[in-house]
Every structure is written in structure tokens, then in C-alpha cells.
Amino acid sequence: MRPDFPVEPGLWHGTERNTRDQERKRRLLDAALELYGTQGYRATTVHAVCQSARVSTRSFYELYADQGELLTRLYLDLNNEVLDAIAARTVLPAADALSAVKALVAAALGPMLEDERKARVLQVEVVGVSQALARERRLTTRRMAAAVDAAFDDIAAAGLIEAAPKGLTSLILIGGITEALVQRVETKPSQRESKAEFIEQVAQVIVRMTGTGTPR
Amino acid sequence: MRPDFPVEPGLWHGTERNTRDQERKRRLLDAALELYGTQGYRATTVHAVCQSARVSTRSFYELYADQGELLTRLYLDLNNEVLDAIAARTVLPAADALSAVKALVAAALGPMLEDERKARVLQVEVVGVSQALARERRLTTRRMAAAVDAAFDDIAAAGLIEAAPKGLTSLILIGGITEALVQRVETKPSQRESKAEFIEQVAQVIVRMTGTGTPR
């Protein structure tokens, strides 16, 4: 018999509509990380992302307005990962400033040192794309600076450094480390320092910047 | 009488072919600075640059292979401007480290603080454009780091700081200051610190990083 009202099953292959959408989004984000992080955002087409994610372009446009939106989501997700890493670092009972800072640096850079694609998306691919993304980047960078400031407050409270840096210091720190990381990623793996060495060097610069030395 | 061989005047409106080409290139570079520096490289078409430079697209393709080449030239030119500014700074007889560094910072950031378009092209618009430009950027950044190192050697030689920084320090410095500048440029002019204040803050961070304070 013919129902004279629309049927709304919602279920499909045993899963809810919402779940299915989430799943597709996850696949798209994975594909985006892979493609944007290796070939670059500019060199990636909607078609390619969809193919890599095994999602139809049709579905793509049901989930995102355009590729820019996908990039933005990926950017925000990766950023949250880093922010979480910074926030979640245990303020372990470090003996001195250097080891405390090293732990912090290792936590913050962890995701990007582990997975270069993340570094590339986070620091290269989102630049100069759109007005909206530039704004997002500005805000995010400030959030990051705030997180760094908070971390240093903790270290200062533990008496390991004289005073937490303020003003432009954390911003310069973030930009600087970012640049160091970009240079590292753009260097052939064969001629890079080890991760540990890299973290050590970065930590030393930071300690000097935030140490007890007074400008004269 | 009809010459049965091609004439090669070369002159046009009183100027040599080469001169005319140079002139067109100059106009194109001016237009590129204006458009890339305000609307952004991605939002600028060949047509727009040509129109703004009062050069025909026809001539454009006689002078450059494509827009990427124009951007690259502009980038290299602007960079040389900054490098020259750093190199040409007089190692004035500064009384202390802070004022010596301030002079250096003022010289290096001068062009970009004066003309925001330059800052934008130099730091934002060239990112993520092409493989070739990424390589160029990597090399340029290293040249810049070398120039900074040289400047600090001078300051150290004058006995104003204990030792010139080395390793990642100058790289982090450059990236950090760049980020600070980007944030500044992307901030509404009404809520920015003054240029002098900005330079002062940056100089203080540098002095701390390179000062006599020892990590502990």
C-alpha cells in the first residue's frame, strides 16, 4: 500500500543519519590532512579530496559550503589538539627551568614533530587563503599566546623562573618557534637535527628569553 | 623608396627598447606591490595588474612568464631592501645594548612599518604559493638570519652584549618578529601601539634573549 506521507527512516545500514554524516566528515578531514599536508591546499581539488575520502562530491557539498570551510575546520581541529597538549601538560616537579621548559616545548611541538602534515597545514597552508581564515589565524595565535603565558605563570609560580614573560614575548616566541619548525619541515630529513636536539635548542632560547637575566 | 630589408629602429618615443622594457617592469612592480599588498596575491588577476600599471597583457607576457614570476621578483626586491637596511645600519656608538638593538630593529623593520603593503607581501602573500617560492623563501630567511648574526657580532664586538647569539636563535628571532609584525598589520590601526613603542618592546625581548643573563 502506498503511504501518502513521506517516510523518514533515518536509519541506513544500521546507523543514524547524524552518525553517517559524522563519519563522512571524519573521512573528509583525514583526506584533507593527507592532501593539504603533502601536496598543499592550492594543489588539491574537491574531486581529489572526495575520492581520497570515498565520499561523493554530492555529499561533500551537503556537509561543507566549499573547500575553504573544510580547511578551516581542519585548521581549528589541529589547533585544538595543540592547545590541549599545552594545557594538559602535567606541571611535573621539574628540577630546573630548562627541564620544565623542555617538557612544555615537547608537549606543544609533539603533534607537529610527529606528523609533519599537521605542521604544514597549521603553519603554511592556511596563510593567505582568505580574509576569513586570516582572521581565524589572528585569533588562534592570540589564544596560543595566552596558553603559553599561562604555562609560564605556572613555571614562575614553581619558582623556576623569575617572572613570566608578558607583552609581545609570547607572541614572538610562538612565531619564532613556528618559523624554526617550518624551516625544519622544509629541510630534507637527512640533514635535520634530531627531534630531541631540536627541542633542546628551542628550550634553551626560551629559557634565555624568560630567564633571570635583566636587560641593561 | 621601399626598403627590402627589415628596419630596426629600436627607438620609440626617444627611448631605447631596453629602457622602455625596464620602465614597464617598474610600473608592473609598483602595481603588484599595491594590489598584492592590499587585496592579496590570490585575489589579483593579470588583467588587474596590467590595468593598474597601464601595460597591456600583451606586453606583460613579453616581460614575465606568468604572475608567479612577477610575485617572485617583487619578493626578491623587497627582501633586498630589508637586507640592505640591515647591512647599511651605521654601527653608531651606542651607549648600551638596548639602544644598539633598537637602532638595528628600527632599521630592519623600517620599510615594513612605513609601508604595510611591503610587510604583507613579504610575510603573507608569498606563503604557500608554489614550490619554487617556498624554496626562495627558505633561502631568503637564511640569508636574513646570517645578516642578523653579523649585526650581532658587531654589537658584541663593541662590548655591549656578552656574546652574539647563534644556532636557532636568529631564526627564532626573525620568525618571531615577523609574526609580531603580521599581527600588528592585521590589527586595526586605531588599536595598535605606536611604532616607537613597538620597536621598544621588540628590542627589549631581543636584549633579553641575547643579554648577559645565564640560564640556570
Place this chain on the structure above:
DNA sequence: TTACACTGAAAATATTGGTTTCCAATTAGT
């Protein structure tokens, strides 16, 4: 079993800008 929801794949369209070609006007040299 029937009407309709859901899906991926592919086809059809629309946009956008790059690139080349053509044209009319101007200038150089003889």
C-alpha cells in the same frame, strides 16, 4: 510490494582567469 529516502558515480553546467591573437593607432627610419 510499494513509495520514497539515501547513496555514489558520472554527466552537465557555470565560472573564472589565464593566454594568445588580432586590430587600429602611432612612430621610426629611409
Place this chain on the structure above:
DNA sequence: ACTAATTGGAAACCAATATTTTCAGTGTAA
């Protein structure tokens, strides 16, 4: 005056992608 060089501007062409639509196959609920 005459031929060829030079130029800017417009038009013509093209290529690549984004975006929308269609289609055929499946699953769902009554």
C-alpha cells in the same frame, strides 16, 4: 610618402575547477 616596428586594448580561446543535476541501484518502513 611608405614600410615595418611598437604599442595598448579588446576579443577570442582555452583549461581547469567548482557546483549542480541526473541516474541507477539499494535499503527502509508500512
